[in-house]
Amino acid sequence: MFSLTELLSASTHPGYSRPCGFPALLLTAFLFCRIIKTVVKTFKYFFGVRFEVKGLENFEVEGPAIIVSNHQSILDMMGLMEVLPDDCVQVGKKELMYAGTVGLIIYLGGVIFINRKSTTSAKMVMAEVAKTMAADKVKVWVYPEGTRNCTGDLLPFKKGAFHLAVQAQVPVIPVVYSSFTTFYNPKKNLFTSGKIKVEVLPAIETKGLTSGDVSDLTDRCFRTMRETLFRLSGCPSEAKDSS
Ligand SMILES: CCCCCCCCCCCCCCCCC(=O)SCCNC(=O)CCNC(=O)[C@H](O)C(C)(C)COP(=O)(O)OP(=O)(O)OC[C@H]1O[C@@H](n2cnc3c(N)ncnc32)[C@H](O)[C@@H]1OP(=O)(O)O
Numbered sequence: 001m002f003s004l005t006e007l008l009s010a011s012t013h014p015g016y017s018r019p020c021g022f023p024a025l026l027l028t029a030f031l032f033c034r035i036i037k038t039v040v041k042t043f044k045y046f047f048g049v050r051f052e053v054k055g056l057e058n059f060e061v062e063g064p065a066i067i068v069s070n071h072q073s074i075l076d077m078m079g080l081m082e083v084l085p086d087d088c089v090q091v092g093k094k095e096l097m098y099a100g101t102v103g104l105i106i107y108l109g110g111v112i113f114i115n116r117k118s119t120t121s122a123k124m125v126m127a128e129v130a131k132t133m134a135a136d137k138v139k140v141w142v143y144p145e146g147t148r149n150c151t152g153d154l155l156p157f158k159k160g161a162f163h164l165a166v167q168a169q170v171p172v173i174p175v176v177y178s179s180f181t182t183f184y185n186p187k188k189n190l191f192t193s194g195k196i197k198v199e200v201l202p203a204i205e206t207k208g209l210t211s212g213d214v215s216d217l218t219d220r221c222f223r224t225m226r227e228t229l230f231r232l233s234g235c236p237s238e239a240k241d242s243s
Pocket residue numbers: 036039040071077090091092093096102105106109111114115116118119122123126127142143144145146147157158159160161163164
């Protein structure tokens with residue numbers, strides 16, 4: 001069994017896409033994350049974005065957890081840093097690793113890279129994480145939509161995060177960011193100042209659940225997060241389509 005530290009360092013795991021021989025220990029990752037967090041948290045002042053955060057106490061579960069959140073755009077990286085717990089790593093697409101300096105920074109920041117084009121490989125990486133996250137006491141942040149989506153609604157959720165939670169028998173903590181559509185739309189070259197509401201929702205327990213319960217768990221999280229998204233965005237029943 002691999003420890004997460006090994007996964008984050010020089011993994012030889014066939015499903016793991018971290019380049020061999022490049023050490024990045026978990027503690028280094030957490031330290032790096034703190035530095036990234038401090039730097040990125042200053043960006044909001046330049047971009048005129050304000051954050052209103054509620055429910056941070058819901059992160060205070062005992063032990064590890066899977067955090068799932070909606071993913072609208074690169075602006076999410078600012079929102080991520082507003083609430084990111086210190087003992088948390090993110091799951092990201094492996095292409096980000098090759099994004100020059102940013103790739104190197106997020107690699108050192110402990111991002112677990114998955115190959116979205118290969119379900120088998122992504123599942124293997126996540127299965128290893130499931131086995132080790134309890135021992136390493138880390139939280140893992142996953143964007144269950146699997147891609148950016150700035151329509152004001154949620155895309156159907158992929159199931160990886162929920163399999164991971166059930167395999168590791170750890171709670172799922174949903175985090176919802178209000179829609180950016182009123183002040184940010186790259187297609188329309190719209191980017192003005194604005195407020196983003198963030199809500200950390202109560203943890204959903206997975207103790208005793210099996211792989212047969214993953215679909216229900218996914219649906220339950222999806223429905224809760226969608227309702228919260230509409231409430232935070234001020235459109236209680238229907239999403240606005242910004243396209
Ligand atoms: C100045 C400084 C500047 C620098 C600053 C830097 C700051 C930033 C630092 C932080 C960086 C953060 C990086 C964030 C990156 C964000 C992203 O990259 S998002 C994109 C990547 N993430 C994801 O894709 C995660 C979500 N996706 C999934 O979970 C998917 O399920 C999948 C694991 C990738 C598999 O994809 P796919 O095959 O398309 O998925 P499904 O349809 O869900 O599943 C098919 C099938 O397989 C079953 N299954 C899925 N996962 C598992 C599993 N782990 N174990 C067992 N089975 C699994 C699933 O149930 C389906 O089967 P079914 O029979 O249909 O149910």
